[in-house]
Amino acid sequence: MASIPGATNIPAPSASTSTEQNHFVPLAILTTLFFMWGFITVLNDILIPHLKAVFDLSHFQASAVQFAFFGAYGVVSYPAGALIKQIGYKKGVVLGLLIAGVGCLMFYPAGTMRVYGLFLAALFVLASGITILQVAANPYVTRLGKPEGASLRLTFTQALNSLGTTLGPIFGSILIFSAATVDIGSLSAIDLEAHRQTEAESVQLPYLILASSLIGLSIVFALLKNLPVIVDAAEDANHTAKSAWQYKHLVLGALGIFLYVGAEVSIGSFIVDFLGEPDVANMPKRQAGSMISFYWGAAMVGRFLGVALMLRFKPQKLLTFAAVAASILLLAASLSSGNIAVWSVLAIGLFNSIMFPVIFSLSVNKLGPATSQGSGILCVAIVGGAIIPPIQGLLADNIGLQISFLLPILCYIYIAFYGVKGYHLDDE
Structure with missing residues (x-):
């Protein structure tokens, strides 16, 4: 999916920020974030048919996956903008990564307990973290380099977002649908229960991998020094x-x-x-x-x-x-x-x-x-x-x-x- 602008203006360049500063490392990390939230978002397309089979859901019930995930945008977007104005963009990125990481970790107990509501809660927490990330990350990309290259940097990071949405289904299909070829109609009630438990737990590994990646990135980003301090552009007092x-x-x-x-x-x-x-x-x-x-x-x-x-x-x-x-x-x-x-x-x-x-x-x-x-x-x-x-x-x-x-x-x-x-x- 396209990367989504946050609820704040992209600020004008500050004269106090040196455009000669080497921002390769933080820009590389932010580019990775664009890739990852595209990757994570598109995994929902794999989760829906998978959880539909695990919990024997209707199409309507299975679509609650998207309701829980995208519902976070409606709930979190405005508070995220206000929060980032208070704590700053760097801390906003770190917080968003940590919350998204916690959401991914919640898939482990959801799979073990096989509770559909817990899967939905995990998706809401994960999407809340991604929403905060999107509000915070776009302005940072515009400032990590020379002002005249801002559009090019944003275009590149958005292309990486699309790369994530392209590769995500392959990753999810291999790890999550690994046992999907079993003919459940031939299974006894006990074997069917065991099969569905195995299927529920199959989501744990991919989301543990994502959780470790997100939390690791939050630590790296928190330790980065000399990042630009972004101040929102002031409104025209005469307007x-x-x-x-x-x-x-x-x-x-x-x-x-x-x-x-x-x-x-x-x-x-x-x-x-x-x-x-x-x-x-x-x-x-x-x-x-x-x-x-x-x-x-x-x-x-x-x-x-x-x-x-x-x-x-x-x-x-x-x-x-x-x-x-x-x-x-x-x-x-x-x-x-x-x-x-x-x-x-x-x-x-x-x-x-x-x-x-x-x-x-x-x-x-x-x-x-x-x-x-x-x-x-x-x-x-x-x-x-x-x-x-x-x-x-x-x-x-x-x-x-x-x-x-x-x-x-x-x-x-x-x-x-x-x-x-x-x-x-x-x-x-």
Whole structure:
């Protein structure tokens, strides 16, 4: 997934900070963070079908994974911005890493006790840490080097985020779906219970590895010396304050972010089960889990293509084109079978790639002093990833999984509208 700006302005460079300072080590660590939170987020797409089997859940019940994870954005984003203003960006990064590490450690008792609610609690804690990280890390990247290279550094770190979302499903499929080929229908009640316990515990190793990595990075980052002290840019005292909620293009853009994240996460959440449908590809879970890498890998490729295309075409036109293309692909995935359905749903990632940054940039355009508030509103709108997947899960349980993939089309239709008209400023 795209890296998500925090709820604070990216500050202007300070004259007191030497751009000649060697920031290679902290920048390398922050780049690793972008990779890791993409890696961790996409593991949810593996957890959903896995926990669905472990606890014998419906699609709706299994989608609570995304509700718990992305619900943290709605709950934690605003408090995270206020907290970081109090403790500073460096301590914010360290705190976010530690909280995320604790969330990963919680998967161990969740697996041992085999309690679905504890898995959901672990995901909420993990996502809370990632939310704090995202609020704190973006401004740091802009300051770790010469000001003129800030955009390049952010682009590079965001590309590493996409690399994480591409490799995460492969990692998760190998470690988590290792025993998924067992025919549970042939097992006795006692053997089935033992099998489900083994499956629940299979999540422990990957999340222990992630926990040790996150906590180790927090220690390294805490020990770094001579990092720049970031001060938020001051608002223009002569500019009349105006609430971000008074800007129509920002409010419409927040709805666009809500629906975009909801659609992207919802599609990714059900890809494994979608590819396992007899009328689609009838893939085993381990193979289907690895295929998710094509969905997120296409988003990584699309991000680089999008940068090149924006040199020739207006972003809002590319946004509309991408939304229409995604709708057509979803229609094909929902109504066809075999390779057409498989590659149609995976190719949607290519067109998802530019949506978040384009909607975000159009939404905060000309907000002035309200930019910080607007950024916070957009960050909270990421909670769409918690709302849309359960709705699709409910549809999948009642009308069928494949046909439920028609739901995200409604999200993309709105995004196309935003690219045509919704982005316009009030004075245009």
